[in-house]
Amino acid sequence: MSNRSRTQIAIIGAGPAGLLLGQLLHVYGIETVILERKSRDYVLGRIRAGVLEQGTVGLLDEAGVAARLHSQGIVHHGIELVFGGARHRIDMKEATGKAVTIYGQTEVTRDLMDARDKAGLTTVYEAEGVSLHDLDGDRPRVRYTEAGVTHEVACDFIAGCDGSHGISRQSVSPAAITTFARTYPFGWLGILSETPPVAPELIYANHARGFALCSMRSYTRSRYYIQCAADDRVDDWTDDRFWDELKRRIDQEAIDHLVTGPSIEKSIAPLRSFVAEPMRFGRLFLAGDAAHIVPPTGAKGLNLAASDVHYLARALREYYAEKSSAGIDDYSRRALTRVWKAERFSWWMTSILHRFPDTDAFSARIQIAELNYLVGSRAAATALSENYVGPPF
Ligand SMILES: Cc1cc2nc3c(=O)[nH]c(=O)nc-3n(C[C@H](O)[C@H](O)[C@H](O)COP(=O)(O)OP(=O)(O)OC[C@H]3O[C@@H](n4cnc5c(N)ncnc54)[C@H](O)[C@@H]3O)c2cc1C
Numbered sequence: 210m211s212n213r214s215r216t217q218i219a220i221i222g223a224g225p226a227g228l229l230l231g232q233l234l235h236v237y238g239i240e241t242v243i244l245e246r247k248s249r250d251y252v253l254g255r256i257r258a259g260v261l262e263q264g265t266v267g268l269l270d271e272a273g274v275a276a277r278l279h280s281q282g283i284v285h286h287g288i289e290l291v292f293g294g295a296r297h298r299i300d301m302k303e304a305t306g307k308a309v310t311i312y313g314q315t316e317v318t319r320d321l322m323d324a325r326d327k328a329g330l331t332t333v334y335e336a337e338g339v340s341l342h343d344l345d346g347d348r349p350r351v352r353y354t355e356a357g358v359t360h361e362v363a364c365d366f367i368a369g370c371d372g373s374h375g376i377s378r379q380s381v382s383p384a385a386i387t388t389f390a391r392t393y394p395f396g397w398l399g400i401l402s403e404t405p406p407v408a409p410e411l412i413y414a415n416h417a418r419g420f421a422l423c424s425m426r427s428y429t430r431s432r433y434y435i436q437c438a439a440d441d442r443v444d445d446w447t448d449d450r451f452w453d454e455l456k457r458r459i460d461q462e463a464i465d466h467l468v469t470g471p472s473i474e475k476s477i478a479p480l481r482s483f484v485a486e487p488m489r490f491g492r493l494f495l496a497g498d499a500a501h502i503v504p505p506t507g508a509k510g511l512n513l514a515a516s517d518v519h520y521l522a523r524a525l526r527e528y529y530a531e532k533s534s535a536g537i538d539d540y541s542r543r544a545l546t547r548v549w550k551a552e553r554f555s556w557w558m559t560s561i562l563h564r565f566p567d568t569d570a571f572s573a574r575i576q577i578a579e580l581n582y583l584v585g586s587r588a589a590a591t592a593l594s595e596n597y598v599g600p601p602f
Contacts, residue, residue, distance in 0.1 A: 215364065219349075225497065239526065259426050393439075
């Protein structure tokens, strides 16, 4: 072995989960090394989530990385629902006293990377062939290759924050894991454009031609999505075809205000629900997409990664500061309780807003009835709002 080193926590993956965990643990005085398979620029180039729950913002505050978020993020107090050609607002602030903040995942990632650099903490990008060893003993180890040289990091614990296709979950015997999954029979075609948002808040549309979402990343950058066939390819969709289809699914006021422009990113995301239980295996903890996936309808993926990290960081602080294993022993149960709430909400939002292959006239009417109930009942609007702004950690 060419290079051996030691740290307290080896973190696999420099997505939001791994970077936020690293930063919080740094604040708590716990040492970490992060191993990331891709380059820094590749990680920063991935266009993904953009809606942050208040709890996530609080955690970024605690990690000391929220200055830019507070100056550039856009606070939203409500969302709009379009169905039957009309638009209705859900006032989340009135219902819950809470709000969400629009700030792109790429920006969260950049702030966390910058803070890690400033603190002089170790992140190995383009770490190849990461492998996990001795998860059941007291001295787990992680191996990787960098520029042809093999390295070994000994540690107390490993945090598997390496997303749904990472190595961490795959390193556990399949017999030790129970998985729960649902694949939805459609995808989301998304485009990012340098155009002002069509409305001050997000618009979620239920339409006979399929779901649409008008979202944003800033006052000058918009993100739009339309439900598409699961086997559609990005090349099938010119920008003009996308804008025409979006206009068919939104209300007249939105059509009148829509500013179109060339896409600067265009991609299709499959929709999937997935949970792996438990989230701890000996000295390995899973956090974020490594343990669970939600369809993006409820804007929960990044926020769930943050809540996992909240539980895990506190549990590890308790372990080192108080010599207590109570927090780490309870991590999986606590995280999964919140995960399943978000899984339910994301599944439900997906169910009421999309056209499924078996959506017949009856189920389309039931969707409209449910949406009418949401906008007409304070109790129903509160239930949606509580979930959208995020249950407490
Ligand atoms: C295409 C797409 C669009 C999305 N859109 C939205 C959205 O609109 N709204 C929303 O709320 N959520 C969205 N999500 C979900 C959200 O982005 C994720 O929930 C969030 O990124 C989870 O963070 P994470 O750190 O757990 O995982 P990730 O962001 O996936 O980070 C995992 C990291 O681990 C690295 N890695 C993987 N394997 C290895 C390995 N073997 N060794 C070392 N490193 C490894 C990866 O390169 C990656 O950097 C989207 C997800 C995808 C894939």
